[in-house]
Amino acid sequence: xxxxxxxxxxxxxxxxVQKAIEQYRSEYxxxxxxxxxxxxxxxxxxxxVEDLSTKFGNRLIVVFRRKKGEAIHMSFENRMExxxxxxxxxxxxxxxxxxxxxxLEEIDKQKIKANIIASFHDFEKTPRTSALVKxxxxxxxxxxxxxxxxxxxxxxxxxxxxLHLLLDLKEQKKKCIILGMGKHGTITRIFGSLWGNxxxxxxxxxxQQSAPGQLTKRQLEQIFAIVEEDYAG
Numbered sequence: 180x181x182x183x184x185x186x187x188x189x190x191x192x193x194x195x196v197q198k199a200i201e202q203y204r205s206e207y208x209x210x211x212x213x214x215x216x217x218x219x220x221x222x223x224x225x226x227x228v229e230d231l232s233t234k235f236g237n238r239l240i241v242v243f244r245r246k247k248g249e250a251i252h253m254s255f256e257n258r259m260e261x262x263x264x265x266x267x268x269x270x271x272x273x274x275x276x277x278x279x280x281x282x283l284e285e286i287d288k289q290k291i292k293a294n295i296i297a298s299f300h301d302f303e304k305t306p307r308t309s310a311l312v313k314x315x316x317x318x319x320x321x322x323x324x325x326x327x328x329x330x331x332x333x334x335x336x337x338x339x340x341x342l343h344l345l346l347d348l349k350e351q352k353k354k355c356i357i358l359g360m361g362k363h364g365t366i367t368r369i370f371g372s373l374w375g376n377x378x379x380x381x382x383x384x385x386x387q388q389s390a391p392g393q394l395t396k397r398q399l400e401q402i403f404a405i406v407e408e409d410y411a412g
Contacts, residue, residue, distance in 0.1 A: 182403060183378035184396050185209035185240065187389035191218045193227050200231070207396070209378050211240040211273075213389070214253065214261070221257050229264055237269035240296065243282075244275050246389065248302050251278065258282055266291045273298050273327070276318055283321045296356075297323035305330040305337035305359065308344055315348070325377055327356040329390065332364035341367050342374065349375045364392045369402055 186207040190196045196217065200210050212231065217224050231239050243251050243258050251258075259282065262272055273296040274282050286293050297318040299311075306314075311328055318326055326348060332338045338359045345357040345367075356376050359367035372379045381396040382388050394402075 182372045182399070183208040184399070185211050185378045185380045186396075187211045187213065187380055187382055187387065187393075189213045189216050189246075189387070189389060191216055193217060193219055193223060196227065200235075203383070209238050209240060210235060211242055211380065211389070213242045213245075215243050215245055215251055221253075221260075225261060225264060228261055228270075232265055232268045232270040235270070237271065237294070240271040240273055241265065242273045244273070244278060244300070248278070248300060255281060259285060262286060262293055263291060266293055269294055271296050271324065275300060276314060287321055295321060295323040296325045296327050297321055298327035298329065301330040302360065303331055305332050305341060308340050311344055315353075325354045325356060327358075329356075329358045329360060330364075331361050331391075332359035332367070333361075335363055335366075338363050338367050342370055345371055345374055345376065358390075360390050360392045362392060365394065368392065368394055369399070372399070372403070373406065 184207050186203055188196055188199050188210055190199060196212060214224055214228065228241055241261065243253060245251060262282065265272055271294050276283065276297055276299050299314050315326055328344065330341065341357050341359050345355060348355045354377050356378060357367065357371055358364065368379055379399060380389060380393055381399050382393060384395055
């Protein structure tokens with residue numbers, strides 16, 4: 180079993196972003212940079228993204244959204260500038276199907292070749308599976324490289340429903356990341372990794388969580404080591 184660990188990088192300065200990635204570049208497979216939290220001039224952010232894309236290629240994910248669904252600060256024009264600069268590269272751009280539908284439609288209109296993670300987030304609940312399937316069909320229009328669903332699990336049953344959705348998408352040969360938030364959703368981060376999620380978001384410590392319910396890389400490694408030992412036996 181090969182799990183791709185992704186480090187969420189939420190920093191206010193370019194220097195801190197660079198330091199975090201450099202410090203853990205050999206320990207993590209992927210780096211998710213939340214550019215809307217960087218409090219520096221946009222031209223400097225553009226240059227940072229281009230530089231990281233050159234160095235890390237498809238190990239890099241650029242995210243514009245903010246935690247808990249807060250409004251994005253960066254303008255549509257500046258977001259599109261970053262997306263255009265990343266076109267023709269292997270770097271992923273995570274775009275929320277609801278909050279960034281305008282971005283997705285503009286990419287489609289201009290025929291920009293972006294490596295898209297089309298994502299959906301619900302920080303209050305896990306909708307019915309039929310509703311999530313409809314959302315995924317809406318993502319199909321934009322031909323994403325990866326489909327991502329992240330919802331808050333109000334119960335154990337909701338967590339199980341997300342895992343069923345993951346298995347259904349894998350049968351359809353869709354690359355996906357299906358995750359539950361909150362205490363009931365934690366189990367989806369373990370079994371989701373075992374059953375086919377493209378990557379798992381794992382901070383160095385809980386203070387650096389980008390979503391509720393995330394386990395640290397160390398915690399996940401310990402769990403996976405036990406599972407692999409059982410499989411081998």
